[in-house]
Amino acid sequence: DSGVTQTPKHLITATGQRVTLRCSPRSGDLSVYWYQQSLDQGLQFLIQYYNGEERAKGNILERFSAQQFPDLHSELNLSSLELGDSALYFCASSPFMGEQYFGPGTRLTVT
Amino acid sequence: AQRVTQPEKLLSVFKGAPVELKCNYSYSGSPELFWYVQYSRQRLQLLLRHISRESIKGFTADLNKGETSFHLKKPFAQEEDSAMYYCALSFLTQGGSEKLVFGKGTKLTVNP
Numbered sequence: 001d002s003g004v005t006q007t008p009k010h011l012i013t014a015t016g017q018r019v020t021l022r023c024s025p026r027s028g029d030l031s032v033y034w035y036q037q038s039l040d041q042g043l044q045f046l047i048q049y050y051n052g053e054e055r056a057k058g059n060i061l062e063r064f065s066a067q068q069f070p071d072l073h074s075e076l077n078l079s080s081l082e083l084g085d086s087a088l089y090f091c092a093s094s095p096f097m098g099e100q101y102f103g104p105g106t107r108l109t110v111t
Numbered sequence: 112a113q114r115v116t117q118p119e120k121l122l123s124v125f126k127g128a129p130v131e132l133k134c135n136y137s138y139s140g141s142p143e144l145f146w147y148v149q150y151s152r153q154r155l156q157l158l159l160r161h162i163s164r165e166s167i168k169g170f171t172a173d174l175n176k177g178e179t180s181f182h183l184k185k186p187f188a189q190e191e192d193s194a195m196y197y198c199a200l201s202f203l204t205q206g207g208s209e210k211l212v213f214g215k216g217t218k219l220t221v222n223p
Binding site: 002004031033042043045048050055056088090092094099100101102103104105 | 145154215
């Protein structure tokens with residue numbers, strides 16, 4: 001158990017809908033990262049937050065947004081969902097450079 | 112640009128055979144390199160970091176700056192080693208934020 005929690009575990013929704021994925025980092029970790037993992041694209045970095053502020057952006061679509069709250073938990077919002085958004089979404093937290101602890105992931109299925 | 116290349120998408124070996132998962136990186140500065148492992152679509156777990164020069168579950172990885180490589184090796188593969196392995200490069204961007212770039216991964220299958 002990495003200490004990083006994610007909810008929900010599974011999510012099934014329809015195209016055009018909006019969902020929110022939640023992540024709680026390990027105690028003491030200020031950085032939260034979001035990744036998308038799909039069979040064809042592999043592991044793609046989406047966005048990083050550090051102590052409530054956005055620090056780095058990766059291949060995140062404009063339909064997606066994230067935030068980190070004062071208690072350091074983070075939410076990833078996915079809107080106007082398309083079939084291609086079906087994937088595993090991981091969050092990770094980090095105490096220092098490179099060492100990231102991953103959550104169990106949320107499996108999103110868009111039908 | 113910073114890049115991590117894992118040339119083998121799939122690697123299959125027999126139990127007891129040596130295994131080497133290749134990783135090459137592109138980075139002009141001093142690299143921080145890691146190997147992560149993912150068993151059966153579970154969470155990714157940190158396996159090795161080059162700084163600590165440790166051996167975890169029999170795996171080792173040596174940073175070769177001349178060849179810009181960080182290959183993962185194990186002398187005798189076990190069936191439980193079957194998993195997806197990701198090589199990753201950590202660096203600081205010009206803006207001062209830390210970024211971790213992953214390779215596309217190698218799926219290792221150890222056959223009985």
